[in-house]
């Protein structure tokens with residue numbers, strides 16, 4: 358049985374005061390369990406705050422993106438080493454908002470993934486189809502293309518120890534969650550694709566679902582055999598909502 362992960366993605370939200378009360382409320386309600394992992398991915402300026410609030414607690418932290426460059430004249434970029442210096446465990450790469458709004462291509466995502474690994478971070482590779490792609494019947498080719506770009510760059514061994522998040526774009530922030538069966542189908546497809554290169558890596562690869570996960574649907578999603586937790590946007594900004602999802606992960610088999 359694989360571990361389960363619940364990872365919050367705060368996106369472009371937060372303030373020093375707001376983060377402080379959110380994190381303290383999460384810490385007050387979190388009941389740890391072996392094999393269950395909780396983390397928050399915060400805006401880069403709040404990494405130091407996350408580190409000081411979360412160090413030594415059961416909650417890990419990470420960045421929402423990482424530069425594909427290590428250092429140099431790349432204004433605005435944040436390197437993997439910088440994230441590591443603030444104790445980050447994770448870096449999200451290839452979130453659909455980065456892909457659609459900021460031009461992160463499959464090739465760029467693969468480079469970011471490789472740089473996160475090189476810096477010692479655990480990349481959370483996001484993949485997912487748009488509504489038009491789902492309705493056009495191209496969900497699997499789209500997922501395959503996004504995953505294959507990373508496999509081509511780092512190989513199946515490079516995926517070992519990372520996390521994958523299946524996030525259908527039509528479910529992100531829309532309140533429209535994929536059904537547990539839709540999530541399971543996509544996860545099984547992705548796992549099968551990795552298995553085509555390395556069955557052992559595929560078998561232990563944690564695969565999160567993201568897109569309008571809430572306390573009310575988390576248990577059903579997490580009960581699916583290939584759904585190993587969730588990447589949580591909106592609901593990670595409200596301690597009680599985030600904790601309800603955490604409790605579903607704790608209770609899951």
Ligand code: PGA
Nearest residue numbers: 529530568569589590591
């Ligand atoms: P959501 O976002 O939970 O608000 O739908 C998920 C994500 O984008 O990671």
